[in-house]
Amino acid sequence: MADEKTASDVRNVDELVKGLWRDNPVFIAVLGLCPALAVTNSLENALVMGLATTFVLVGSSTLVSLLRKGIPKQVRISIYIIIIASFVTTVDFLLAAFAPTAHKAMGAFIALIVVNCLILGRQEAFASKHSVVPAMADAAGMSGGFTLALAMIGAVREILGSGTLLGFSLFGESFEPWVIMILPPGGFLTLGLLLVIFAWVKKRFEERQPGGLGATEPAAAKGGVA
Amino acid sequence: MARDAPRLRIKTAPYVHTGLSTRRLMFEVVASLAPVVLCAAWYFGVSAVLVVAAATAGAVGTEWVFMDKSDGHLLGKHSLGTLRDGSALLTGVLLGLTLPPAIPLWMAFLGGFVAISLGKVIWGGLGQNLFNPALVGRAFLQAAFPITLTTWVPPGASFWDLRSGTFAAPLMNAVDGVTSATPLGLAKFEQQITPIRALLSGDTAGSLGETSGALLLICAVYLGVRKVFDWRLPLATILSVALFSGALHLIDAEIYPSPLFMLCSGGFLFGTVFMVTDPVTSPITPRGEWIFGLGVGLLVVLIRLFGGLAEGVMYAILLMNSVTPLINRVTQPRKFGG
Numbered sequence: 001m002a003d004e005k006t007a008s009d010v011r012n013v014d015e016l017v018k019g020l021w022r023d024n025p026v027f028i029a030v031l032g033l034c035p036a037l038a039v040t041n042s043l044e045n046a047l048v049m050g051l052a053t054t055f056v057l058v059g060s061s062t063l064v065s066l067l068r069k070g071i072p073k074q075v076r077i078s079i080y081i082i083i084i085a086s087f088v089t090t091v092d093f094l095l096a097a098f099a100p101t102a103h104k105a106m107g108a109f110i111a112l113i114v115v116n117c118l119i120l121g122r123q124e125a126f127a128s129k130h131s132v133v134p135a136m137a138d139a140a141g142m143s144g145g146f147t148l149a150l151a152m153i154g155a156v157r158e159i160l161g162s163g164t165l166l167g168f169s170l171f172g173e174s175f176e177p178w179v180i181m182i183l184p185p186g187g188f189l190t191l192g193l194l195l196v197i198f199a200w201v202k203k204r205f206e207e208r209q210p211g212g213l214g215a216t217e218p219a220a221a222k223g224g225v226a
Numbered sequence: 227m228a229r230d231a232p233r234l235r236i237k238t239a240p241y242v243h244t245g246l247s248t249r250r251l252m253f254e255v256v257a258s259l260a261p262v263v264l265c266a267a268w269y270f271g272v273s274a275v276l277v278v279a280a281a282t283a284g285a286v287g288t289e290w291v292f293m294d295k296s297d298g299h300l301l302g303k304h305s306l307g308t309l310r311d312g313s314a315l316l317t318g319v320l321l322g323l324t325l326p327p328a329i330p331l332w333m334a335f336l337g338g339f340v341a342i343s344l345g346k347v348i349w350g351g352l353g354q355n356l357f358n359p360a361l362v363g364r365a366f367l368q369a370a371f372p373i374t375l376t377t378w379v380p381p382g383a384s385f386w387d388l389r390s391g392t393f394a395a396p397l398m399n400a401v402d403g404v405t406s407a408t409p410l411g412l413a414k415f416e417q418q419i420t421p422i423r424a425l426l427s428g429d430t431a432g433s434l435g436e437t438s439g440a441l442l443l444i445c446a447v448y449l450g451v452r453k454v455f456d457w458r459l460p461l462a463t464i465l466s467v468a469l470f471s472g473a474l475h476l477i478d479a480e481i482y483p484s485p486l487f488m489l490c491s492g493g494f495l496f497g498t499v500f501m502v503t504d505p506v507t508s509p510i511t512p513r514g515e516w517i518f519g520l521g522v523g524l525l526v527v528l529i530r531l532f533g534g535l536a537e538g539v540m541y542a543i544l545l546m547n548s549v550t551p552l553i554n555r556v557t558q559p560r561k562f563g564g
Contacts, residue, residue: 163397176330176399180369189344 012137019141025118026149026191027198032118036150037187039109043166046154048102050147052095052110054140056087057119061127061139068128080123081114088114118146149194156190157181246453248352252312254454255500258445259319262496265441266434269381270327273389274434278322280331281363284338285318292347313352317341320360320500323435324493324540325367328379330394333371337363357547358507361540368540374399378431380406406431410492410536413483425490435496442495455503458515463498464489466523474531482531494526497539507547514550514557521546 025031035053040046060083064071071079092110095103103110113119122142127135158164161181163171180186266274286309293307308314318338325334341363349355368375379389391399408431409420424430428438436442450457467488474482489495502508502522509518522542529538 171397174394174398176333176371176374176394176397178370179372180366183369185369 012134015134015137016141016144019138019143019145020148021145023142024145024149024198025142026146027195029118030195031121032116032146033191034112035109035116036146036153037184037191039106040150040154040157040187040190041161041182042158042164043151043154044102045105046150047147048095048099048106049109050143050150052091052106053113053116053119053146054143055091056084056113057122057143057146058136058139059087059090060084060119061122061135062132064123064127065130065132065135071128076128077120077124080120080128084119084123085114118142152194153187153190156194157186161186248311248313251454251505252316254452255449256312256316256319258448258454259316259323259435259500261441262323262435262438262445263319265428265438266323266327267385269428269437270379270434271383271385271387271389273327273392276331276392277325277327277329277334277434278319280334281322281325281338281341282315282318284335285314285321285342285359285363286338288339288342288347289314292343308351311352313346314342317346317359317363320435321363323496324360324364324433326375326378326433328377328389328391329367329374330391330399332394332396333367333374337367339363340366353506355506356550357544358501358504361501361544361547364540365544371399378406378408378411379404380431381429381437408432408492408536409487410530413487413491414530414536419483419487420491422486422490425487433493433496436493439490439495442499446495446499449499449503455505456512456515458512459503459508459519460498462516462519463502463522464519466520467494467526468523470524470527471531474527488527488530492530492537493539497543498522501543507550509550509553509557511554511557511559514553517553517557518546518550521549 019025021028023029026033026036032053035049039049060080063083064080067079067083088111091113092103095106095110122139126138130138155165158166159170160178163169163175163177169175178186181190263275263278266278289309290307293309295307318341321337321341322334325337341359344366345357345359345362346352346355364375374391407416409425412418412420420430426438426440428441430437446460449455450460468485471482471488472485475484502519509515522539525542525545526538529535529541535541
């Protein structure tokens with residue numbers, strides 16, 4: 001009995017951690033690129049978007065997991081979208097009420113969280129098939145990984161594009177801002193560069209331990225789905 | 227008793243080689259750029275040499291980092307990998323010569339890195355790239371640092387006077403005290419036409435390599451005679467600019483400058499001689515070459531006379547680069563008997 005409990009705890013922790021690195025939604029699965037490119041011209045915007053997405057994803061995964069036995073299969077997508085849209089509306093109004101500047105900076109992108117494929121993807125692939133605790137762990141891990149990725153892109157773009165981090169000046173007066181970095185091309189360039197670095201680090205890691213992580217990874221992924 | 231191996235060797239076509247290898251072509255162009263670098267040094271001082279050196283270091287260093295070193299020996303000719311073909315060297319020198327004299331060295335180095343990494347390596351190396359690598363580097367710098375890339379200094383300071391921005395620390399910049407407008411800037415925003423003699427000799431403000439029209443024409447003749455490039459490309463481009471700007475000049479000589487001014491000013495001759503003729507990014511069929519040159523010329527005239535920028539050679543060439551595969555496809559000669 002005690003052993004069983006530990007095993008399920010380990011699995012929940014694994015669901016939580018996998019989103020951060022192994023199945024990172026942006027860097028590995030390359031999902032949710034629209035917000036990852038559009039609102040990451042500063043670290044602050046990236047964090048606001050990440051936290052808003054976290055709220056929506058954790059909320060809707062929990063609700064979908066709770067309701068998964070009652071949702072008819074034929075109309076499940078519409079129901080997921082209604083659930084997601086309710087949380088998006090909530091976070092939209094919350095931001096408008098408590099952080100109007102950030103809300104204004106985000107423009108339409110808060111409302112567009114509803115079409116973020118990462119969120120619908122987690123409902124369809126995970127929350128609708130698992131009980132509440134693993135579903136919440138999965139949602140928290142995925143949105144953590146998403147926020148982490150957005151924060152990395154946002155930090156690089158803000159440091160190079162404005163010479164600041166969270167609004168604090170880093171380099172002083174004579175800094176020459178890289179204008180391109182706060183414009184849309186900077187988003188593509190930064191994301192591409194980070195994807196290259198992540199792929200390279202992953203390859204190096206797998207080469208270092210033959211039969212280690214590289215070999216166990218597919219097995220672990222299979223176990224997670226089964 | 228063993229017989230000698232038969233001496234008859236069987237080989238498929240082609241049997242005749244012109245002797246023009248990639249390596250020879252690249253170094254021929256680099257050699258023709260040497261006088262241009264000297265001319266830049268004469269007008270803009272030691273900063274010019276340093277900027278070209280920094281851009282070259284960035285390009286060559288990036289090529290070295292990304293090249294395939296798996297079958298290389300530590301010593302010997304294979305250790306240089308793809309550096310041996312000289313294309314990275316050429317890209318670096320070309321990029322350096324398109325930059326303004328007062329640019330900080332770290333920016334020139336960054337431009338060299340972007341030119342090779344985003345302009346060439348990411349496409350699969352030399353011959354695979356869609357856009358001219360040196361212009362990709364310059365376009366990145368222009369998008370990242372629009373003010374620095376359009377700040378010009380007058381020529382003719384003492385040779386050893388460094389521009390104040392040259393040794394700016396990475397990520398930093400220092401504004402040069404004396405600035406000046408290029409002939410195209412003067413023509414567009416202040417309606418002043420620089421005399422053709424100054425444009426030919428190179429005694430004007432501008433990017434390092436672009437100012438001396440006469441020297442660039444000599445380079446063009448040298449490269450054309452040596453058959454390093456196909457004469458159709460530069461000729462089509464020059465005729466196109468002459469045609470379109472000439473027509474506009476005839477319509478209203480007050481507003482539109484003369485075709486001779488259009489041909490000799492800005493980066494037009496430099497771009498036409500060294501970038502339009504890039505064998506990788508320009509069409510390979512003769513008809514395609516005429517179309518390419520015509521398009522570059524039209525875009526140059528449109529951007530310069532009707533656009534918001536004073537100079538448009540870089541974007542004109544990059545835009546035509548993007549349609550080169552299409553031009554190649556529609557101008558395929560018909561198969562014999564087909």
